[in-house]
Amino acid sequence: xxxxxxxxxxxxxxxxxxxxxxxxxxxxxxxxxxxxxxxxxxxxxxxxxxxxxxxxxxxxxxxxxxxxxxxxxxxxxxxxxxxxxxxxxxxxxxxxxxxxxxxxxxxxxx
Amino acid sequence: xxxxxxxxxxxxxxxxxxxxxxxxxxxxxxxxxxxxxxxxxxxxxxxxxxxxxxxxxxxxxxxxxxxxxxxxxxxxxxxxxxxxxxxxxxxxxxxxxxxxxxxxxxxxxxxxxx
Numbered sequence: 001x002x003x004x005x006x007x008x009x010x011x012x013x014x015x016x017x018x019x020x021x022x023x024x025x026x027x028x029x030x031x032x033x034x035x036x037x038x039x040x041x042x043x044x045x046x047x048x049x050x051x052x053x054x055x056x057x058x059x060x061x062x063x064x065x066x067x068x069x070x071x072x073x074x075x076x077x078x079x080x081x082x083x084x085x086x087x088x089x090x091x092x093x094x095x096x097x098x099x100x101x102x103x104x105x106x107x108x109x110x
Numbered sequence: 111x112x113x114x115x116x117x118x119x120x121x122x123x124x125x126x127x128x129x130x131x132x133x134x135x136x137x138x139x140x141x142x143x144x145x146x147x148x149x150x151x152x153x154x155x156x157x158x159x160x161x162x163x164x165x166x167x168x169x170x171x172x173x174x175x176x177x178x179x180x181x182x183x184x185x186x187x188x189x190x191x192x193x194x195x196x197x198x199x200x201x202x203x204x205x206x207x208x209x210x211x212x213x214x215x216x217x218x219x220x221x222x223x224x
Contacts, residue, residue: 008152031210032211043201043215043217043218044201044215087153098205099155100145100152100153101152103153
């Protein structure tokens, strides 16, 4: 079983829509969680960390559900510039070893 | 430099040749990761270093792949007797000690085996 699993998509949504991605992880002892964004032919970059209490950054909200072992990313009022691949990242042991999901591709359509 | 630096940025090599890819992490980052990404695919984990040691080599796809890290800094990924299926972007990332720390990526080396 993979450490991290994501729906690869693609998700095609109109501008202004709200879209949510989920990601499941297999190791219940996982300590830290992140969402990364990867634009076409670019390297991944941190979008936001995911905290136990949930956190929000502008139009982006990240949540963690430890009981069900998933994290989510919600994007409100989608912009064309949000089109990218979103990668879920989990630290399964707290030992600085990061596992990336395969990513969910989002396309925001005018 | 301020970020993770990888070289070369592009490499075209003939099938059967050896290649060496270099990663220069952010100063002070003890953790270093190698991934590869084929066109349109997700990140495939290759190897992880903590300092100079590699506690997790499970992702190396074959014995043609090896990696080392010296002085807790620069890492090289070597692919021997390259095959066409080795063509991909090889990404390196580093992170500082401790939990909940962000991993920073280099811009990658695009390897093409012809």
